Amino acid sequence: MPGLPSSVDLDECIARLYKKELLAESVIEAICAKTKELLMRESNVVHVKAPVTVVGDIHGQFYDLIEIFRIGGFCPDTNYLFLGDYVDRGMFSVETISLLVCLKLRYPNRLHLIRGNHESRGVTQSYGFYTECSRKYGNANVWHHFTDMFDYLTLSVVIDDRIFCVHGGLSPSIHSIDQIKIIDRFREIPHEGPMADLVWSDPDPERDEFSLSPRGAGYTFGSQVVKKFLEVNKMEHILRAHQLCQEGYQTLFDNQLSTVWSAPNYCYRCGNMASVLEVGENGERVFNVFEAAPENDQVKDMQMGQDKMGEQGQLPDYFL
Amino acid sequence: MEPPPPPPPSATGAVSLPRLPILTSDELSKKAFGPLQKRINSGADVSFFLTSRAYKELMVWIMQLNHSLIPRLSPDTARPVCFPLEPGRRGWSEPVRRLREMLGGCEELILEAPPEENKNRRFGNGACRVWHGKLGERIQGWIDGLGLGVNGGVKEELRGYFMGAWGDKGRLDYGTGHELSFLAFLGGLWKVGFFGGGEEKEGEREREVVIGVVEIRYLEVVRKLITTYTLEPAGSHGVWGLDDHSFVPYIFGSAQFTKPILGRTEATPVEGSCPGAPKPASAVDKQTVEDYRGSNMYFGAIGFIYDVKRGPFWEHSPMLFDISGIKDGWGKINKGMVKMYRAEVLGKFPVVQHFGFGGLWAWEVDPEMVGERSVHLQSQPVQNQAQSLGQGGGEGGTKAPWARGAMGGMSGGQVSMPRPMDGGVMAPTGLPGRGQVPTPRGGIPNTGPMEQTSFPRGGGMHDRVGGNQFSVTKAPWAKD
Numbered sequence: 001m002p003g004l005p006s007s008v009d010l011d012e013c014i015a016r017l018y019k020k021e022l023l024a025e026s027v028i029e030a031i032c033a034k035t036k037e038l039l040m041r042e043s044n045v046v047h048v049k050a051p052v053t054v055v056g057d058i059h060g061q062f063y064d065l066i067e068i069f070r071i072g073g074f075c076p077d078t079n080y081l082f083l084g085d086y087v088d089r090g091m092f093s094v095e096t097i098s099l100l101v102c103l104k105l106r107y108p109n110r111l112h113l114i115r116g117n118h119e120s121r122g123v124t125q126s127y128g129f130y131t132e133c134s135r136k137y138g139n140a141n142v143w144h145h146f147t148d149m150f151d152y153l154t155l156s157v158v159i160d161d162r163i164f165c166v167h168g169g170l171s172p173s174i175h176s177i178d179q180i181k182i183i184d185r186f187r188e189i190p191h192e193g194p195m196a197d198l199v200w201s202d203p204d205p206e207r208d209e210f211s212l213s214p215r216g217a218g219y220t221f222g223s224q225v226v227k228k229f230l231e232v233n234k235m236e237h238i239l240r241a242h243q244l245c246q247e248g249y250q251t252l253f254d255n256q257l258s259t260v261w262s263a264p265n266y267c268y269r270c271g272n273m274a275s276v277l278e279v280g281e282n283g284e285r286v287f288n289v290f291e292a293a294p295e296n297d298q299v300k301d302m303q304m305g306q307d308k309m310g311e312q313g314q315l316p317d318y319f320l
Numbered sequence: 321m322e323p324p325p326p327p328p329p330s331a332t333g334a335v336s337l338p339r340l341p342i343l344t345s346d347e348l349s350k351k352a353f354g355p356l357q358k359r360i361n362s363g364a365d366v367s368f369f370l371t372s373r374a375y376k377e378l379m380v381w382i383m384q385l386n387h388s389l390i391p392r393l394s395p396d397t398a399r400p401v402c403f404p405l406e407p408g409r410r411g412w413s414e415p416v417r418r419l420r421e422m423l424g425g426c427e428e429l430i431l432e433a434p435p436e437e438n439k440n441r442r443f444g445n446g447a448c449r450v451w452h453g454k455l456g457e458r459i460q461g462w463i464d465g466l467g468l469g470v471n472g473g474v475k476e477e478l479r480g481y482f483m484g485a486w487g488d489k490g491r492l493d494y495g496t497g498h499e500l501s502f503l504a505f506l507g508g509l510w511k512v513g514f515f516g517g518g519e520e521k522e523g524e525r526e527r528e529v530v531i532g533v534v535e536i537r538y539l540e541v542v543r544k545l546i547t548t549y550t551l552e553p554a555g556s557h558g559v560w561g562l563d564d565h566s567f568v569p570y571i572f573g574s575a576q577f578t579k580p581i582l583g584r585t586e587a588t589p590v591e592g593s594c595p596g597a598p599k600p601a602s603a604v605d606k607q608t609v610e611d612y613r614g615s616n617m618y619f620g621a622i623g624f625i626y627d628v629k630r631g632p633f634w635e636h637s638p639m640l641f642d643i644s645g646i647k648d649g650w651g652k653i654n655k656g657m658v659k660m661y662r663a664e665v666l667g668k669f670p671v672v673q674h675f676g677f678g679g680l681w682a683w684e685v686d687p688e689m690v691g692e693r694s695v696h697l698q699s700q701p702v703q704n705q706a707q708s709l710g711q712g713g714g715e716g717g718t719k720a721p722w723a724r725g726a727m728g729g730m731s732g733g734q735v736s737m738p739r740p741m742d743g744g745v746m747a748p749t750g751l752p753g754r755g756q757v758p759t760p761r762g763g764i765p766n767t768g769p770m771e772q773t774s775f776p777r778g779g780g781m782h783d784r785v786g787g788n789q790f791s792v793t794k795a796p797w798a799k800d
Contacts, residue, residue, distance in 0.1 A: 059558065088718075089558025091635050117718060127718065128560030191720070200720065214491060216670075217720035244443045244552060251440075259442070267558050268629040268636035270550070272443065296631050315642050318663070319656030 003037065005030050010106045017099040020062060020092065025142055028098065032145040035101050038108055039152035044180050046112055046157045052079040053288075054165065054277040056241030056260035057116065060090025060128070064264055064274065065099070067293035072276055075103045076110040081157055083241035083260065084116020084167035084199065087146075088127035089267060094136055097146055115153035116167040116242070117199040117217070120189045135314055151186050155198050159279055162236040169240055170221045170229055171197030172210045177233045191217060202243055203259070205252050223253045230256060237285070239277065248275030248289045258285070265292040337387055337584055338380045342513050353473030356480040356676025359683045366669050371689040374681035375666060378500075381507040382571070383588070385530050386658065388523030389572055391580040391594045400580035400594055404615035405531050413525070415466075415515050416532040422462045423537035426486075429454045430548055444492025448549035452489035459483060470512050477678045478512075481505035484674065485538070486545060493552040494542065496567045497671040502538055503568065508680040523584055530572050535617050539569060543624055555670060555719050562639050566621055567657075567665055573618025574654035593649035600653060603644045604633050670719040 004010070008030050013023055023031070053072045058065050072078050086100055087093035103111050117123060124130050124147060133143035156177075157165040164177065171194040174180055183195050190196050200218025204211065207222030214220075226238060238257040243250075245261040252259075264274035275287045343351075360369055369375050391400040412420065433450035459482060463475050484501035487494030506529055509515060515525045545551060546565060553564030562570065579592030593599075602608035603622055613623030625637055634641040646652050665671050677683035 089556065089560065091559045091638070117720075123718065123720075127557055131560050215719055246441060246443050246550070247439065250442050265630060267553055267556055267564060268631045269553065269564065270443070292630070314638075315646070316639060316656070316660065318660040319643060319646060319652065 004034050004105075010102055013102045014099065014106060017095060017102060018066070020095050022094060022136060023098055025137055028142050029145050031098075031101055031105060032149040035105055035149050036152045038105065039149070039154065040186070042154045044155045044183055044185050045177055046154050047161070048079070048081065048112060048157055048159055050160050050279045050281050050283065052081050052159060052279050054081045054083065054159075054239060054260055054279060056083050056262040056275075057085035057244075058082075058090075058096055059085055059088055059118070059263050059266070060093030060096050060132070061263045061266075061296075062090070062092035062095045062099075063293040063295040064262070065096055066295075067264075067290060068262060068276055071288060071290055072278070076107040080111045081159070081165060082111070082113050083165060083239075084114045084153075085118045085241065086113075086116070087129040087132075088118045088124055090128075090263075091132075093129045093132050094142065101146075101149070112157055113153055114157060114165065114167055115150060115155055115185075115189070115199060117189065119147075119150035119153055119199075121147045121150075122188065151188065155183065155185055155195065156180055158235075159239075160283060161234075162283055163239050163279060163285075164229075164233065164235045164237070165239045166198050167240060168197070168199045168218055168242045169201030169203055170210075170219075170225055170238070171201065172219060172221075173197070175229070175232055177235075199242075203240075203252050203257055226253045226256050236283065244270065244272060245275075246272050248273035249277065249287045258287075260287070264290060265296065268296070337384065337587075339384050340377055340381045340507055340510050343511050348470055348474065348512065351679040353471065353477055353679035356477055356678050357683065358674070359677050360669065360673045360675060363669055366667065366672060368685075369672060369675075369683075370667065371685055372682065373684050373686040373689075374675075374677055376686045376689050377681065378504065378507065378666065379662065381503065381510065382568075382661070383658070384523075385526050385534075386571055386575045386654070387584065387588055388526035389530060389575040390578055390588065391576075392522065393580045393582050399596070402594060402596075403527055403531065403576060405535055405617065405620070407536060407614055409532075412532050413515075413528055415509070416528045418466055419509075419533045420537050422466075423533070423541055425458060425462060426455060427541045427544060429458070430544060435548055443550060444552050445549040446492075448487070448492055448545065448551065449489045451545070451549070452486065455486065456483065466509075466514065468509075468512055468514060473679065474508075474512060477676075477680050478505060478508050480676050480678075481508060481680075484676070486542070487551050491552070492549065493555070494546055494565055495555055495671070496565070496665045497674050499542075499566060499568055500665065500671070500675065502534075504675070504681055506533065511680055530617075534572070535569065535620065539566070539617075539620070542566075547628070559636055559638055562660070562664075563621060563625065563637075566624075567661055569617040569621035571654065571657045571661060573616050573621065574650045574657055576616050577618070577650035578654050579649065579651050588654070589651035590655040591648040591651040593651065597650060600644050600646050600650060604637075604641055606633075 008027055013027065013031070016023065055068060069075070069078075072080075082100065086097045090096070100111075100113060104113055118127065118129070124143070129146075130140065130143050133146070134140050136142075155166065158177070159165060173194045174197070179194070180198070185195060189199055197218045200213065200215060202213060202215070202218070202220050203226070204220035204222050207220060208224040210219045210221050210225060212219060230236065230238070237255075239260065240257070241260055241262070243259050243261065244263075244266055245259055248261055248264070250259045251257070258277065260275055260277045261272070262274045262276060264272060266272055273289050273291055275289045278286045278288055280286070360366060389403050391402045394401050429451055432454055433447045435445045436447045438446060459479050460475075463479050463482070468475065468478075481501050481504040485498050485505060487498050510529075515529065542565070551565075556564040575588075577594050577597035579589040580594055581587075581589065598608055598612060598619075603619065606626060609619050609623050609626060612619035614620070622637075622640065625640075626633075629636045643653060643656070646656075675681075
């Protein structure tokens with residue numbers, strides 16, 4: 001790829017990452033810089049064509065990401081749209097986001113990455129990605145490279161002018177999709193305002209209108225909001241992620257909105273299914289449901305995990 | 321309170337363990353009691369909380385319970401006396417017996433609210449809301465049945481804490497904030513003299529509260545609710561947190577195995593183990609966990625993790641795995657757990673924002689506590705003290721770390737909730753006039769350092785992160 005240092009071979013990086021090997025810090029730095037350049041040129045609303053396979057939250061569940069490729073096809077044979085929340089909570093967020101970014105650089109038109117509420121400095125400091133980067137690399141540089149790059153991720157995708165895709169949901173300050181295009185998105189996710197709402201909001205089947213979200217950011221939105229948004233924007237469907245679903249997906253509001261969730265047996269314990277949504281050339285939508293990858297259950301060499309955890313014990317400071 | 325007995329000789333020096341004061345009948349009649357008040361609406365309010373009487377007394381209560389579980393050296397026997405859980409025990413003191421009956425009632429309600437078959441539910445089972453409704457119908461009768469001899473306002477506060485102890489019925493989740501509410505309920509009962517106020521019997525009453533009420537009944541019922549209604553481990557830090565739902569069993573369980581003490585005037589050990597206790601390293605061994613989960617709270621909590629989680633332990637629970645490598649014994653673990661509880665539970669906005677205040681747990685400055693503030697602020701995120709992180713305090717899905725508590729409230733609906741100031745948009749952080757915190761006058765000696773585990777250490781990051789992302793100024797395109 002032009003612009004990458006000659007020492008960085010993307011195909012080799014991808015091959016290593018498929019084996020769950022970490023890339024060097026300098027390679028991450030170069031790749032994130034290049035990805036920023038690429039993402040900078042994308043609109044806040046990226047238009048893509050079907051067929052495309054849409055993926056919800058991953059949260060560092062690397063084995064399950066690989067399972068998705070096994071089920072849905074590897075890049076670039078299958079087009080992918082990821083709806084965000086690649087990092088935090090899981091054990092392998094670094095490997096997950098490294099792989100996705102390399103694939104994005106290698107196949108920029110075959111794979112699209114939307115920003116989720118966890119693609120943020122503030123949230124990743126709380127929910128694990130910061131800690132994981134520090135442990136696996138011994139310092140926070142890699143976390144800085146990734147989170148700086150997150151500021152450039154797009155906010156939404158429209159498939160074939162009929163399916164509106166976003167991580168969280170709708171915003172009371174966005175009526176027309178054109179209003180998304182004028183957001184200055186190259187920044188940390190703010191606490192409030194339309195950009196925050198797009199990544200934080202949730203549908204509420206019990207309501208008609210907008211209501212404050214119990215999450216403390218974004219809103220919940222009801223059936224009338226969805227109906228009106230689709231009418232105004234001449235869309236057929238809203239597709240989003242952001243919420244755990246027992247069956248891997250949930251369809252609401254007379255099939256006008258779907259949630260797709262792609263982290264099976266979330267946090268090693270929820271027992272939930274996961275899914276990806278395959279959008280066909282004629283707009284047909286098929287949920288492909290799957291369960292946790294077999295690697296999750298294998299008794300892995302503990303040493304393998306411990307090596308990555310750095311040399312000394314990684315006790316929380318409270319116990320030192 | 322009764323005067324403390326003369327301290328026995330002790331190698332580590334005698335201390336007077338603070339105990340939660342029992343309210344006099346005068347205080348009970350003169351103080352204002354009533355519906356719990358939600359007070360924590362911003363990070364500044366958390367700072368105030370950490371200087372409050374409520375915070376100080378909650379810590380006193382937890383340390384009092386913790387201390388009661390430490391094994392005792394006995395002049396009569398060669399071996400120290402330990403305090404294992406006693407699942408088959410029948411003889412409990414009358415107050416504990418009544419509470420266990422009440423918790424048994426909670427458990428029976430699960431039978432009256434069987435999980436629903438609903439394919440279109442998102443995750444948590446909606447029948448849990450039926451369970452909450454039934455609890456709401458019974459609770460007044462149960463509180464009345466305790467025979468407390470206190471006025472309606474006090475009962476209302478106790479009811480609020482009890483109702484807040486079972487997870488959020490809207491979000492169908494459960495976390496350490498709910499656990500805290502249960503501790504506040506029990507501490508409230510202590511304060512009104514429910515457990516008696518007479519002579520000290522080496523922590524016997526406190527011990528019964530923990531092993532008879534907290535572990536064998538409350539946590540049992542909680543675990544049953546979690547599995548029956550698949551309560552979401554939302555707000556969980558995943559593999560990067562201690563546990564998806566619970567905290568106190570790790571505190572009390574490590575106390576059960578710590579180095580024995582002579583008696584109640586000896587300080588809580590900060591290292592060492594009880595002879596015969598399993599090694600911390602065995603806390604990750606499945607067979608040892610099975611062997612001890614019935615008698616020790618720490619192993620009981622890990623046993624529940626083994627019940628519900630799949631995959632290698634070091635992978636899904638790396639923090640507990642790392643802690644099991646501690647060489648300085650259960651005392652060291654106990655000390656670390658208490659420190660961590662202060663910082664990660666009581667010091668975190670998403671967890672404590674739902675806590676209600678009143679006459680039992682007072683939202684008022686404790687002069688001794690003003691030094692706590694500066695210590696705790698160091699443990700707040702760099703950007704904004706309001707941006708605090710929970711250990712899973714009952715937040716639905718990921719909680720915005722800066723989330724303001726303008727909505728939600730305790731599940732029992734006992735908290736009066738201020739509405740957002742402009743009918744929908746959340747207020748900027750750092751409201752003037754709210755949570756004005758007195759200037760610290762220097763730290764008080766008994767609070768250890770509150771280092772942040774998961775936040776940037778050293779320089780560099782402050783500059784890079786300190787931009788506009790947590791600005792209180794609204795973006796130009798923001799809604800009104």
